Amino acid sequence: MPSAAPTQLWLVVALICGPIIFGLLAWLAQSERTRNILVITATCLTALAGVALAVQGPFMLQAGPGTGHLGDLLEAVMVAVVLGIGYKQKIWPVFAMGIVQAGLVVFEHLGKGAESANPTFILDSLSTILVLIISIVGSVIVVYGIGYMHVHEHHAPPTTASTGRFFFFLTGFLGLMNGLVLTDSLKWLAIFWEGTTLCSFFLIGHDRTPEARRNAARALIINVFGGMSLGFGVALAQHEGGNGSISNMVQSAALLPLVLVVLATFTKSAQMPFQSWLLGAMVAPTPVSALLHSSTMVKAGSYLLLRLAPGFVGTNLATVIALSGAFTFAVTSAIAISQSNAKKVLAYSTIANLGLIVACAGIGTPMAYSAALVILVYHAISKALLFLCVGTIEQQIGSRDIDDMSGIMLKMPYTTTIAAVGMVSMMLPPFGMLVGKWMAIASSGHAPIVLLLLVIGSALTIFFWAKWLGRIITTAYHDHYTVENLPFSMKGALSLLVLMVIAGGAMTGVIYRNYLSPLAKVTMSGSPLANDSSVLLKSVDEFMGWPLITIIVVVAGVVLMALLGLRNSHTRLPFLCGENTPSGTRTFVFRSLMDQPVTAHVSSFYFAPWFGEIGITKWANPVAVLILLTLFVRIGLI
Template identity: 35%
Template structure:
């Protein structure tokens, strides 16, 4: 238990230290040292606990609950003040509704509650702790150098780096608390801390756009918070002793008891995971500094949403409500992938690809079979590593070139050869073998075949996966295209950034190498403990994957075997006369410059067009899930 307490409290202590320190090298050193300690702490937790299965700890409930309640009230007062200050009256109303529910619960129902097993650890929480501890810490370290450059480029923005790093480390602490809490009241407390943290980080620049987007994220996540809080009223009514507030006890109570709180809490998961119709908040969050985007997408905010849905997968298994929620994820996966085709802004491509992949995870977890839960957890792992690498690479390129447009990334392999290779690794990690995203999608297809409405899910997954190949491949082509223009600019990138980017690139490759080990040591035991049966990758698929990994490892050898005097072929323009600087003779003898540009098909895959289609469909599916649960309970059956 001491390791869990340390990982929750240590980032909080560092957060308050950073809040008091001025912006200098000492602060940067403390961030780096704290990141190292947190990373090692999560690795130590894995080394000492991965063979222990599910372990529960009796941490004192009452004093801790009182402190949490005071902090929740303080958060509500802060949000009410900010909502009134910026005239965000819808946000004020939502805060009042959520606060009213929690106050009513605390005053009338919480007195007799005494949950015992308040903290726990199992294989899934270890996986999440490794993602939070290692990737989250690397992003925090990267942010020290990034934020220095950020304020050099944006002198008009008020320097609030002390607040920035304070919130970042509180964010990490809240995520550790969330994944280690077996008490739903504590899960909700940390859940709200992540909502507040994302709100503050998105609005960091204090521009009108940043403020509006921060409040959009707040409002949509408050909808989920209201549903989460409402589940407490039901649980306290069913079991006034508070036993059902223990997550393991609630899941073990059976679908007839757990389905209502499961659907309410999974609705909160949909909002935090930015599923349609709530996806707009995550796209709007791209206005924040790049480390914030990387943090939200890889190791904190959105991962909390899919984490809680995976936890409730056994309750949703075999229910029409679960199928409806899964269809929300499937539709989001297909349409968000299609929207990514029409985007030229690299961060928006990453945002919509995140929304899409989260949709696939939600679909797998909501249908809830052992095979699909296995695939969902694998998708969480590989998405976290590859997406953090891509965001930080794009942020580095943007600072050095002044653009995040994909069309401006021609010749990146010339200007930033190492970063271009890292971007290629990150992109490959999202859609190519032997990286785990592709293998996990294949496992998802196999899992959906035998699931209810499986043909629908398989069809959506097949088309959505085909779409992802399109937008990833065209971006990779831009990055790796060689042009005669530009000079190597990598010398201007700080050493700290290189350390973080190289570490994430290595983790992306390492995750592919250790794919079978991660599955056998962590994921398969977790699935076995939950379902009494497990899922694993077929032996033939493992052999094929290992052969692909060997090919991947042999590729760099070509750099050493090729001659230093490699022959460079001239540009070929189908017979047109060309010059070394990529110009050619056009009509009437006019000399033109050769350029390449991707197709974006905005008329077919435009953002507004597909959101107008996807948002209503997903709203209807969510309402259908709620209606099915309500009707089933009235009839005495689980739907």
């Protein structure tokens, strides 16, 4: 890997520090106009720097002298902030874990003397993918936030923190995430890791309502726990003779540090039993949920797991990780069926897809790894789009209940069409999500239990998406819904994302062949099943040829034909046994006894007794804990 040119150095600096500095300026800005300009500058800078860096190709960057001490300083600051929050807000578990972390830092420095290694930054294929997701999708979400927060400010509870602060954390998040995926030194990874945790804490608690505070505290507890686990993992890796880089950790045979870090990735990517913080995160304004769920935060966990995957492939650990991911996938897909809250459905779907990524990382064949990459990329785009759509719809109709979204197709055609495209992209060919799921199932043929869980989860996934999609495209709506009127930034962000979804869907084959599949083949060449996997991969490669193009052509052709067929068709009222009322042309109103109008209500199927959140979580969480404990059993610790 070539070492970095000066331009690349500056691009890295721009990617990490740029958003943070501009975010800080935006916080300090007096007028909304200045703030918006600064935020847009920050996002443009991030997006451009990300693309420029990706274009220039891989490199390795050894940071200059003195940065090692900066790392020590930052580490201390992070611990201090955690301690401060824990103490001030009386979140005692966080305070306790903060003390443990402080002890760890002190111990480490005493043990090793004053010497601290300078950080290394590397850009390989995996980090390129992540940088692109963060800097493009993340930036689009921030731009959306400008229009969204303008409205939100007027409706928000009086306790809300300032919008400037909100944007600081939002853009700062991007910078920290960029750092997280670019660094190769474990210590800096832990710093960025802690930084994203703190950012998410402030963002979730933005409205400062009791609920927001509670959920923010929960997110902090779980993620600081993960951070602590990461800290121990890092310390142990150093102790066992590692040189403090991630690549070294992957190569070393020591499993205990690996398990600790894997545990940290589970908390960050909200795997069961740690899922509750991500569900609580939806009290925050929509751009936050979009950011946490799609391009940042949860993707930090999946990224690190994928980074470490070659380290545990073929070991006992891998089976447990695969099982744990598949279990999360099946269970959360089931719970999503019973939810009527749109954001909650999205949240459970996020957790499910992250579970799929984890399962793929655990299976560890080249095919599974490329499946994980495909899901990672396409999920980021589609989920960002869906969250932004739900946020828009919620602002317009004042509800996030799925049943209330009936018929918005007629009142908000723009947003609804985009949302429909987003939902279709989550479950149908030729979009990447389905390709990913397909490859995941195909590559799990050797692990029967994982396979069964994936199969069940995949069937359940169709259920909740189809149900919801059917609800929004229907043509019966409440009378008080008004025609949408979106500010430019929201409209622009939605359009950009939907274009990315469609272009990504059309180019699934190209992206898979040129970028994802080669990466997976190289990374996972050590897998014991690599040979079997190559047979399957051939099948996928072939599908990426003419069959995929055929699907795209057929879909396009049908859309065209339907448009043509529309010309000579006549519209009639639906059949309501002859009792339609002229006034109720847009709802299920029919005439009943004494000619009085009666409105029929058709609810979606939820199956709450079967798939209810509380009922399932009650037994699923202990099971998930048990699976995680077997991680430690497997390496002989218990």
